[in-house]
Amino acid sequence: MHISEGILPASWAGLWFLAAVPFLAWGLRDLRVRSVTNLQFKPLVGLVGAAVFIISCMPIPVPTAGTCSHMCGTGLAAILIGPALTVVITSVALVLQALFLAHGGLTTLGADIMSMGVAGAFAGYGIFHLSQRLRLPWFVGAFLAGMLSDWATYGVTSFELATALAGDGSLKTMFVAISLAFVPTQLPLGIFEGLISAGAYRFVRVRRPELLAALQKGNAR
Amino acid sequence: MKKAVTISMVVFSLAAGLWLGLSSLGMKWPGVDEAVVEKFAREANRPPQKRFIDMDQGDLLLFFFLAAGAAGGFVGGYFFRELFPPKSRRSSQDA
Numbered sequence: 001m002h003i004s005e006g007i008l009p010a011s012w013a014g015l016w017f018l019a020a021v022p023f024l025a026w027g028l029r030d031l032r033v034r035s036v037t038n039l040q041f042k043p044l045v046g047l048v049g050a051a052v053f054i055i056s057c058m059p060i061p062v063p064t065a066g067t068c069s070h071m072c073g074t075g076l077a078a079i080l081i082g083p084a085l086t087v088v089i090t091s092v093a094l095v096l097q098a099l100f101l102a103h104g105g106l107t108t109l110g111a112d113i114m115s116m117g118v119a120g121a122f123a124g125y126g127i128f129h130l131s132q133r134l135r136l137p138w139f140v141g142a143f144l145a146g147m148l149s150d151w152a153t154y155g156v157t158s159f160e161l162a163t164a165l166a167g168d169g170s171l172k173t174m175f176v177a178i179s180l181a182f183v184p185t186q187l188p189l190g191i192f193e194g195l196i197s198a199g200a201y202r203f204v205r206v207r208r209p210e211l212l213a214a215l216q217k218g219n220a221r
Numbered sequence: 222m223k224k225a226v227t228i229s230m231v232v233f234s235l236a237a238g239l240w241l242g243l244s245s246l247g248m249k250w251p252g253v254d255e256a257v258v259e260k261f262a263r264e265a266n267r268p269p270q271k272r273f274i275d276m277d278q279g280d281l282l283l284f285f286f287l288a289a290g291a292a293g294g295f296v297g298g299y300f301f302r303e304l305f306p307p308k309s310r311r312s313s314q315d316a
Contacts, residue, residue: 002254006270007262043300050297054290061243061250069253100285102277103254105269161258165265174261181257207305 001072001115001157002097005105012164017110020087023118027088034085038214041081048077049089056090056116057097060192065184072116075124075149076197079142080204080215083121090117111160119156124149124197138205139198146197150190154182 008016035041055073062069077086094112097103104112124145131141162175204212243250259269276282 001258003258004254004262004269005272007258007267009267040304043303047297047300047304050293050300054293054297057286057289059252061239063243063246063248066246066248066250067253067256068250096289099274100276101289102272102282106273157258161261165261165267167265178257178261181261182253185253185257211304 001112001153002094002104003108003111003157003160005107007105008108008111008160008164010107012160013107013110015110016108016114016160020091020110020113020118023084023087024091024113027084027086030082030084031088034082040211040214044211044215045081045085045089048081048086049092052077052086052089053093053096056093057101057103060189062185062188064188067185069185069189071146071189071193071196072120072150072153073193074116074120074153075128075145075147075193076142076200078121078125078149079128079145079197079201083118083125086121086125087113087117090121111157115156115160116153120149120153123152139202142198142201143194145194147190147194150186150193154186155179158182 031042031045035045052073055071058070059068060070061067074086074090077089081089091109091113094104094109094116095106098106098109098112127148128141128145131144132138158175158178161178162171166174262268276285
């Protein structure tokens with residue numbers, strides 16, 4: 001989902017930047033407020049940030065497609081530290097990847113933050129809490145959060161590309177074509193990300209249930 | 222320590238098996254950013270431009286990937302130990 005330098009016209013690149021700014025401001029405020037009440041919050045943000053950085057730049061071969069792609073880690077991050085703060089750590093990861101790892105670009109940073117940070121985090125967080133309201137088992141919620149955050153990220157990336165590249169053609173046709181091109185790789189990888197998210201959530205649930213309880217109070221803020 | 226060595230050996234064996242299996246398929250394994258994002262961009266006459274800081278020279282990118290992996294792994298491991306200390310350390314703290 002990393003959109004390379006120069007693919008988006010300046011107008012679209014600027015628009016995606018502007019759209020990402022309020023979420024970043026919300027996330028920074030969230031960090032300041034919650035780290036006062038929960039002393040273990042900053043270490044957890046550091047751990048989740050490192051995980052998102054590594055997960056989102058690690059190419060995984062997908063034999064069904066013959067291509068490599070990466071998971072995002074934002075669904076898991078969102079159910080642990082909340083969606084707004086996930087946008088902040090995703091932004092830091094994306095800046096480092098654009099600067100040093102030839103992943104994404106600086107001019108396309110706003111679009112990448114919107115797809116991986118905002119769409120991924122809010123889709124994962126939303127589906128996890130919906131599944132809790134529906135009284136589904138926790139592992140179903142965590143699995144769906146990981147899987148749907150991955151698919152939401154690539155869905156929004158398809159939309160961003162379609163709006164910039166459709167030109168005089170049909171936006172819908174371009175969106176469908178790009179989305180379908182992602183399917184062979186992201187369909188299995190999204191399921192894999194769901195399993196990883198459920199496994200990681202289980203680990204925290206078993207080892208530090210009190211940490212999870214404190215986090216969920218903060219996330220509901 | 223014994224557990225860490227066992228886990229490392231299992232991960233290494235799985236990675237080696239995966240590498241053998243995948244390399245026998247004879248595919249080129251392009252990244253999806255290149256196979257999808259850049260493909261559509263080229264078709265729409267908006268090919269990717271040169272990066273502001275070009276690290277893709279020789280082994281430089283490999284160096285940065287390894288450095289990023291090491292730094293990310295260190296940061297993650299440091300905070301992991303703080304949040305999930307070994308059982309022996311937790312029980313001494315509780316006492």
